[in-house]
Amino acid sequence: MKRPDDNILRVENVVKSFHGVTAVSDVSFDVKRGSIKAIIGPNGAGKTTLLNVISGIMRPNAGRIYFNNNNITALPPPVIALKGIGRTFQLIKLFSVNNASVLDNVLLGANRKLNPGILKSLLLRSRMNKQERSVQDTALKILKFVGLGNMAHFSPLALSFGSQRMVELARSLIGEPALLLLDEPASGLNDVEVENFRETLLAIQQAWGITILLIEHNMKLVMTVAEDIVVVDFGQKIAEGTPAEIGKNPQVIRAYLGEDYMKREVVG
Amino acid sequence: MKTKFLLLFVVLLLAAYPIVMGKSSPYSVAIMIVLGVYVILAVSLDVLVGFAGQISLGHAAFFAIGAYTSGIFTAKYDLPPILALLIGQAFSGSLAWLIGVSVLALRGYYLAMATLGLSAIVYSLIVGFQSVTGGASELRDIPPFSLFGFSFDEYVYYYYVVWAVVCLVVGSSLLLVKSSFGRTLTAIHGDETAAGTLGIYCDKIKTSVFVFASMFAALAGSLYAHYTSFLAPDDFGIFTSIHILIMVFLGGIGTIYGPALGAIFLKLLPEFTHSFRDYELLVNGLILITVLVFTQKGLWGMFLAMRKRFMEAFRSSGVRKREEEMDEEPVI
Amino acid sequence: MDLSQIIQFTFSGLTLGSIYALMAVSLTIVYNASKVISFSQGEFFVFGALMMVTLTSIGVAIPIALVLSLVMAAALGALIERMLIKPILGSSVGTIVTMTIAISLALRGSALLTWGRSSFVSQPFSQGEPLRILGASLQLQVLWICGATGAVLLLIWLLFERTKVGLAMRACSDNSLGASLVGISVRRVNFFAWIFGSSMGALAGILVAPLYFVQYASGVMPMLSGFVAMAIGGMTSTLGAVIAGMVLGFLEAYGIGFISSQFADVIIFTVLIVTLLVRTRLLAGEASSDEGGM
Numbered sequence: 001m002k003r004p005d006d007n008i009l010r011v012e013n014v015v016k017s018f019h020g021v022t023a024v025s026d027v028s029f030d031v032k033r034g035s036i037k038a039i040i041g042p043n044g045a046g047k048t049t050l051l052n053v054i055s056g057i058m059r060p061n062a063g064r065i066y067f068n069n070n071n072i073t074a075l076p077p078p079v080i081a082l083k084g085i086g087r088t089f090q091l092i093k094l095f096s097v098n099n100a101s102v103l104d105n106v107l108l109g110a111n112r113k114l115n116p117g118i119l120k121s122l123l124l125r126s127r128m129n130k131q132e133r134s135v136q137d138t139a140l141k142i143l144k145f146v147g148l149g150n151m152a153h154f155s156p157l158a159l160s161f162g163s164q165r166m167v168e169l170a171r172s173l174i175g176e177p178a179l180l181l182l183d184e185p186a187s188g189l190n191d192v193e194v195e196n197f198r199e200t201l202l203a204i205q206q207a208w209g210i211t212i213l214l215i216e217h218n219m220k221l222v223m224t225v226a227e228d229i230v231v232v233d234f235g236q237k238i239a240e241g242t243p244a245e246i247g248k249n250p251q252v253i254r255a256y257l258g259e260d261y262m263k264r265e266v267v268g
Numbered sequence: 269m270k271t272k273f274l275l276l277f278v279v280l281l282l283a284a285y286p287i288v289m290g291k292s293s294p295y296s297v298a299i300m301i302v303l304g305v306y307v308i309l310a311v312s313l314d315v316l317v318g319f320a321g322q323i324s325l326g327h328a329a330f331f332a333i334g335a336y337t338s339g340i341f342t343a344k345y346d347l348p349p350i351l352a353l354l355i356g357q358a359f360s361g362s363l364a365w366l367i368g369v370s371v372l373a374l375r376g377y378y379l380a381m382a383t384l385g386l387s388a389i390v391y392s393l394i395v396g397f398q399s400v401t402g403g404a405s406e407l408r409d410i411p412p413f414s415l416f417g418f419s420f421d422e423y424v425y426y427y428y429v430v431w432a433v434v435c436l437v438v439g440s441s442l443l444l445v446k447s448s449f450g451r452t453l454t455a456i457h458g459d460e461t462a463a464g465t466l467g468i469y470c471d472k473i474k475t476s477v478f479v480f481a482s483m484f485a486a487l488a489g490s491l492y493a494h495y496t497s498f499l500a501p502d503d504f505g506i507f508t509s510i511h512i513l514i515m516v517f518l519g520g521i522g523t524i525y526g527p528a529l530g531a532i533f534l535k536l537l538p539e540f541t542h543s544f545r546d547y548e549l550l551v552n553g554l555i556l557i558t559v560l561v562f563t564q565k566g567l568w569g570m571f572l573a574m575r576k577r578f579m580e581a582f583r584s585s586g587v588r589k590r591e592e593e594m595d596e597e598p599v600i
Numbered sequence: 601m602d603l604s605q606i607i608q609f610t611f612s613g614l615t616l617g618s619i620y621a622l623m624a625v626s627l628t629i630v631y632n633a634s635k636v637i638s639f640s641q642g643e644f645f646v647f648g649a650l651m652m653v654t655l656t657s658i659g660v661a662i663p664i665a666l667v668l669s670l671v672m673a674a675a676l677g678a679l680i681e682r683m684l685i686k687p688i689l690g691s692s693v694g695t696i697v698t699m700t701i702a703i704s705l706a707l708r709g710s711a712l713l714t715w716g717r718s719s720f721v722s723q724p725f726s727q728g729e730p731l732r733i734l735g736a737s738l739q740l741q742v743l744w745i746c747g748a749t750g751a752v753l754l755l756i757w758l759l760f761e762r763t764k765v766g767l768a769m770r771a772c773s774d775n776s777l778g779a780s781l782v783g784i785s786v787r788r789v790n791f792f793a794w795i796f797g798s799s800m801g802a803l804a805g806i807l808v809a810p811l812y813f814v815q816y817a818s819g820v821m822p823m824l825s826g827f828v829a830m831a832i833g834g835m836t837s838t839l840g841a842v843i844a845g846m847v848l849g850f851l852e853a854y855g856i857g858f859i860s861s862q863f864a865d866v867i868i869f870t871v872l873i874v875t876l877l878v879r880t881r882l883l884a885g886e887a888s889s890d891e892g893g894m
Contacts, residue, residue, distance in 0.1 A: 055465055056464075056465075057464070057465070076464070076469075077461075077465050078464050078467050078468055078470075080465075081464070081467035082467040086465070087465050093458075093459045093462035094462075095454055095455050095457075095458035095459065095462070096458065097321070097454060097457045097458045097522075098318070098319060098454045098458075098522050100454050100458065104451055104454065108451055108452065108454075108455045108463075108466055108468075111452065111466050111468055112467050114448045115467075116448045116449040116452065117449065117476065118444065118477070120449075121444055121447040121448065121449040121450075122440055122443055122444060122447075131448075132448055135448075171466070321692075321694070323693060323697055370877060371873065373877065373880055374876055374877065374880055375693075375880075376693040377636075377637040377693060378876045378880060380637070380639075380693075381637065381827050381872065382872070382873045382876050382877075384824070384827075385824075385827075385869035385870075385872045386869075386873070388824065388865060388869045389865070389866050389870065392863070392869075395862050396862030396866070510701055510705075513701070514705075517695075517698045521694070546713055547713065549705055549708055549709030549712055550705070550706055550709025550710055550712070550713060551709070552702075552705050553702050553703065553704070553705030553706030553707070553709050554706055556698070556701075556702035557684060557699065557702045557706060560688065560695060560698060560699050560702060561684065561687060561688070564691070564695065
């Protein structure tokens with residue numbers, strides 16, 4: 001049962017600096033369960049760093065992250081992933097070594113269910129095989145859902161950029177995450193692909209009730225998909241609100257959207 | 269499906285070999301024992317290097333640990349060989365675990381250098397602790413392998429022991445890499461950061477693979493000790509580690525069958541080039557360079573390519589025949 | 601232990617230190633330019649030494665033999681870089697490591713065929729009795745070694761600081777993408793780096809050939825010591841490589857006096873592993889750049 005004020009993610013006063021540069025400076029925001037929230041801001045504003053801190057790839061210098069009211073600050077990435085946070089990357093990180101196929105990539109997202117070890121793989125083979133078969137079915141279904149059903153056995157290198165992004169998305173979905181972190185999922189996509197992606201995103205939210213937190217530069221996508229937006233500049237949060245509010249915020253316009261934006265894309 | 273038949277065929281050949289060759293040429297059976305040992309070494313290294321993507325120049329260190337543990341406990345303390353072997357397994361496994369949790373934090377060149385250092389350290393320790401290991405002179409008088417009172421002192425009998433172990437190693441390696449665990453190795457090989465965000469504990473898994481590979485290397489060492497009956501440190505130094513890595517790359521990294529082929533090729537080559545003994549080093553280098561520049565899929569890759577062409581020729585000859593018949597039809 | 605022994609150890613320390621410094625610098629230069637650690641550097645050491653032996657034994661004057669050996673080593677390095685390294689630069693680290701190992705096998709095999717298994721010693725650069733200093737004997741060759749090493753390192757410093765080529769190399773090692781964007785040919789830089797690296801390795805062999813017996817397989821230990829010095833010195837720092845190389849040489853010279861050479865090796869390689877671990881941990885915690893299998 002979805003409680004309206006339930007925050008699945010709470011980011012509190014996170015600070016992250018390295019190499020003498022403060023990438024994230026005292027950023028706080030919440031993400032409501034089942035919603036889609038976007039992080040926008042100029043390049044180098046610290047957005048990816050935020051995602052890295054949330055997913056455990058980086059430890060913050062200060063601040064806390066709460067997921068489902070559990071403190072997950074500075075936990076190692078696999079632990080956080082197994083708790084139910086999935087993510088995709090700005091530069092696509094698909095596996096192509098050792099003849100890995102698109103299907104193999106998606107199956108690797110299912111580690112939450114499979115969790116194999118050496119002894120289990122060698123000795124409990126019939127049980128592992130049964131699990132493997134059911135996971136394969138699910139993987140193929142998800143690939144069909146994102147429109148790549150017939151590409152399952154190809155190498156990811158053979159796919160277009162947009163399709164590769166879909167594979168990464170499929171890989172993050174099969175683990176049934178409660179929260180999905182997407183880093184510039186629309187970058188490099190043409191308008192048709194972006195529209196396709198937008199529909200997929202909304203379908204995911206409807207079908208599975210997954211909460212989505214995405215970094216995006218494509219303002220059209222953001223304004224039509226996000227229910228809530230956080231604006232970051234130079235590592236600091238400069239605004240937070242609905243798309244309508246953000247679109248009218250003078251600070252945001254000055255820092256990121258540009259004066260022309262208001263004249264071109266009037267939202268709400 | 270076809271591969272299974274091929275494998276069965278190979279296993280039958282292996283089983284028949286000593287029966288056919290044993291009487292006329294015990295030496296050829298002895299060679300096969302050495303080949304078996306190196307197949308174990310190459311295949312176990314392939315799981316680590318080819319699948320998990322961890323470059324290790326330290327495999328000979330564990331080969332040495334298995335060999336010297338078996339050698340010392342049987343030659344100097346009269347323990348039953350199987351017990352000495354198990355001690356070697358326990359020792360190599362624990363050491364591999366300790367080393368794995370620290371050294372596997374390194375990647376790429378650093379890992380190669382560190383594992384090279386490991387080989388060098390073990391070599392120096394063997395030579396240094398002369399009183400225990402026989403040092404630069406050899407560790408002698410290792411008895412043949414025996415189990416339940418039966419002593420495998422004839423090459424022909426020991427052959428079956430060794431190759432049974434080879435089948436065990438190759439079989440379990442194949443099962444492992446084709447399983448969902450094997451898939452996680454691909455993820456770790458490809459991108460550890462991404463793998464981590466998928467819930468894969470890269471450090472734990474790398475360490476467990478390292479232990480897996482190292483224990484098999486030690487197993488090969490124990491088998492080798494009872495075959496040669498004496499151990500010299502020069503068989504276990506950095507050149508040996510390098511030699512095993514070359515077998516893996518030459519045969520075809522990441523294929524299991526390839527490294528087995530590579531081991532057989534590299535160990536058999538000197539047998540045919542006796543008078544050209546001094547050329548061996550140069551030839552090894554040149555062959556490896558050629559493989560790396562042109563195919564990078566090694567001997568196994570070449571074999572697969574040839575098989576594919578053969579199959580296609582086989583299939584298309586049927587199609588061509590039908591086309592020829594059609595040409596002969598009267599055209600109205 | 602008396603003063604003369606200490607001074608004797610110091611002289612060996614200077615010799616070993618210079619050799620290790622040269623090896624470490626040769627490795628560092630190549631690593632800086634192309635991010636490749638060459639496992640074949642030791643063979644240039646052997647090549648330089650044995651070339652000197654051969655040339656001087658057929659009557660070539662020492663200075664000419666020296667220059668010839670260096671030029672040949674440089675040419676060999678250039679050939680290897682162009683034909684074998686450049687084509688595979690994009691491959692995985694495992695492939696590149698194996699390639700440099702394969703190259704070292706081919707070189708060592710050639711050395712074996714050319715010079716056999718015997719060990720050789722070449723003529724010292726200048727004839728004369730060793731100097732007696734406070735009870736210790738100082739071979740004149742040691743002075744040559746220190747002098748030559750010092751001169752070469754000075755030249756390298758000048759190269760990096762004062763010339764365009766050097767600047768280009770430094771830019772490349774800092775940021776190869778940025779360097780190529782401003783018009784620096786990364787390929788050319790790699791090429792020169794290999795030439796320098798192989799010459800330096802060969803120089804180490806040339807300098808030390810009159811003092812120690814060298815045979816076809818003698819290159820491995822100096823190379824491994826070069827690795828250790830490079831790691832301790834910071835992997836990318838030429839100055840660090842020099843200092844670490846000298847320190848390593850002295851430690852070995854003094855250490856062998858007290859512990860057996862086997863245990864000295866164990867200590868040195870343990871230091872190598874620990875240093876590599878420390879360097880990696882220091883950089884950890886940041887966004888991980890995958891240096892690994894890819």
